[in-house]
Amino acid sequence: MSTLHNELAKRRTFAIISHPDAGKTTMTEKLLLWGNAIQIAGSVKGKRGPHAKSDWMTMEQERGISVTSSVMQFPYKDRVVNLLDTPGHEDFSEDTYRTLTAVDSVLMMIDGAKGVEDRTIKLMEVCRLRDTPILSFINKMDRESRDPVELLDEIENVLKIVAAPINWPLGSGKEFLGVYNFYTDTIHVYQQGMGHTIPDDIQIKGLESDEATQLMGVYASEYREQIEFVRGATHQFELDEYLAGRMTPVFFGTALGNFGVREMLDGFVEWAPTPRPRATHERMVEPAEEQFSGFIFKIQANMDPKHRDRIAFMRVCSGRYEQGMKMKHVRLGKDIKIADAVTFMAGDRSAVEEAIAGDIIGLHNHGTIQIGDAFTQGENLKFTGIPHFAPELFRRIRLKDPLKMKQLQKGLQQLSEEGSTQVFFPLNNNDIVVGAVGVLQFEVVAYRLKDEYKVEAIYENVSVTTARWCECDDSKKLEEFKRKCAENLAVDGGGHLTYLAPSRVNLSLTQERHPDVVFRATREH
Numbered sequence: 001m002s003t004l005h006n007e008l009a010k011r012r013t014f015a016i017i018s019h020p021d022a023g024k025t026t027m028t029e030k031l032l033l034w035g036n037a038i039q040i041a042g043s044v045k046g047k048r049g050p051h052a053k054s055d056w057m058t059m060e061q062e063r064g065i066s067v068t069s070s071v072m073q074f075p076y077k078d079r080v081v082n083l084l085d086t087p088g089h090e091d092f093s094e095d096t097y098r099t100l101t102a103v104d105s106v107l108m109m110i111d112g113a114k115g116v117e118d119r120t121i122k123l124m125e126v127c128r129l130r131d132t133p134i135l136s137f138i139n140k141m142d143r144e145s146r147d148p149v150e151l152l153d154e155i156e157n158v159l160k161i162v163a164a165p166i167n168w169p170l171g172s173g174k175e176f177l178g179v180y181n182f183y184t185d186t187i188h189v190y191q192q193g194m195g196h197t198i199p200d201d202i203q204i205k206g207l208e209s210d211e212a213t214q215l216m217g218v219y220a221s222e223y224r225e226q227i228e229f230v231r232g233a234t235h236q237f238e239l240d241e242y243l244a245g246r247m248t249p250v251f252f253g254t255a256l257g258n259f260g261v262r263e264m265l266d267g268f269v270e271w272a273p274t275p276r277p278r279a280t281h282e283r284m285v286e287p288a289e290e291q292f293s294g295f296i297f298k299i300q301a302n303m304d305p306k307h308r309d310r311i312a313f314m315r316v317c318s319g320r321y322e323q324g325m326k327m328k329h330v331r332l333g334k335d336i337k338i339a340d341a342v343t344f345m346a347g348d349r350s351a352v353e354e355a356i357a358g359d360i361i362g363l364h365n366h367g368t369i370q371i372g373d374a375f376t377q378g379e380n381l382k383f384t385g386i387p388h389f390a391p392e393l394f395r396r397i398r399l400k401d402p403l404k405m406k407q408l409q410k411g412l413q414q415l416s417e418e419g420s421t422q423v424f425f426p427l428n429n430n431d432i433v434v435g436a437v438g439v440l441q442f443e444v445v446a447y448r449l450k451d452e453y454k455v456e457a458i459y460e461n462v463s464v465t466t467a468r469w470c471e472c473d474d475s476k477k478l479e480e481f482k483r484k485c486a487e488n489l490a491v492d493g494g495g496h497l498t499y500l501a502p503s504r505v506n507l508s509l510t511q512e513r514h515p516d517v518v519f520r521a522t523r524e525h
């Protein structure tokens, strides 16, 4: 047991949240560089090199947006860090929300020239639901940035979280000199052009030192005054407040220049929480429990074109996974043997031999695993809070070649297992309706149907505005509801009864007419 405790103390599992373009991908590259996971930074995203590490879809590379998430494990100091990548584009927000259920903390990237942007605000709301601890990095200080005092105010006022600066930028843009650490009274000096390497840490001890005066030149008194003002006007960092999600330590730097990243990462591995307990409907699951448990937060089809398989991503919540072990698939009530779980060490898949709470493992899925599924060593547990939202956009999908119906159904079924699109089969006709939260997902589905399932499909408009999952305890009333509303009813990919409403007005009228039927806008997996 004590070795499990020791190992848990080393684990840090987190995700980066940011508005698109704030520098999430660049930061990921640098973190992998610090973790020695890649030799030369700059190879994470396909748009910048042929050896994409965290991306796998050509489409994604063409568009330069991260469509899917992946998992990267790397060592730093004596810690084991798990970084879960999240798609930046808002059409894939559901995927991001679910990934956030599998992490213990987040790193929030803010563009120093732009400040707090919409997506950051939304993602912050999601983090707040679970009081996820947030560490902040104000990026792109090598460019002209906004007044850092104003940026801190914005974090506090807009994001409603106390900001505790750990270090402070000395200038920005062409005149960015480095950062001053309030707690060690040390200046870390910025050197340009070191983005692809691990730069030396050039330090000047003491803000009042002669060396510091020399570095700051004509700005010396201005910077010293500002730093004194900020020291007095801002909060001291308090670990408990950070862990409770009420305070965020703030670092400044440039991901592209790989500067300030070391300081941030040192703070991160020191303060970020070790694997946290997870709630189930039955009880809290503690990471140090001996019995194994975990839940699926993400499914990805055809990750590796050579393998053509589907991977279910599991967050281990307690105990220890060992190769070849048996687990209970709780929803199916069946024991299964897991011989070949995978991990994503620096982007290359390799067989995992062991994993503990906080780690992510990938299970090969042959259609029996769904998002939200729990795996245990016998106990019936159901993890809470893994959301599934009703889609807001709908299209009828039609085949160019009608003989390929089977492939189309299979493709849609498998892609909807990933959770970002949903497929509906109306009770009354042979249409197939695809629902999504963002428009881009329709394109992704069409592209992937063609690329992965060799099916060409086209979309048509359909008069559906919103969908609700329907339940009714009274079987007679349910039958009556099905009879009366048949023309708007469908089953989704998981076999659940769904009402496809042509308009909001229609939905509220139907709800009034059938008060015993529950209409749900979200379905917990």
Ligand code: GDP
Pocket (backbone or CB within 6 Å): 018, 019, 020, 021, 022, 023, 024, 025, 026, 027, 088, 139, 140, 141, 142, 143, 253, 254, 255, 256, 257
């Ligand atoms: P993402 O959309 O959040 O993943 O952002 P990227 O990491 O792809 O960065 C968006 C753009 O900002 C890219 O052109 C990066 O090279 C650039 N960028 C990222 N970090 C920095 C930085 O620290 N300084 C400057 N000048 N540019 C940066």
